[in-house]
Amino acid sequence: MDHDEKATAMFRIDRSNEVLLRDGDEIALRPKTWAVLCALIDRPDQLCSKDLLLDEVWPDTFVTDTVLKVCIRELRQALDDDPKAPRFIKTIPRKGYRLIRSIPVVEPSA
Secondary structure (H helix, E strand, C coil), X not given: CCHHHHHHCCEEXXXXXXXXXXXXXXXXXXXXXXXXXXXXXXXXXXXXXXXXXXXXHCCCCCCCHHHXXXXXXXXXXXCCXXXXXXXXXXXXXXXXXXXXXXXXXXXXXX
C-alpha cells in the first residue's frame, strides 16, 4: 500500500462484532488491543492517561506500561499511523495517548 492509498483508506469500527475494518476488510486485533482502541474511541480528543488505560484494559492485574505500548504500536500498524506524524493516535509524552481523528462506528443492522 503506497502513501496515497494509506491516506484515503476508510476505517470503521464494528463494536458488535469487535472488528476494525479498513475499506470493508477486517483487520485482526488481539483482544487487549481492541480494548485499548475502544477506550480511546470512547474519549475522542481527550487525553487517556496510561494509568486510565491500564486500569480499564487490565483491571485488577499488575502490568507495566510496556504492554500498553505494544497495543498502541499494533493499533498504529493497523491504522497505518505514524507516531511522528499521527493521523489517529497522538502520544502525549510521559502522560498517555489521545485519539485525534474519529473512526466511524458501524451500527448493527436490524
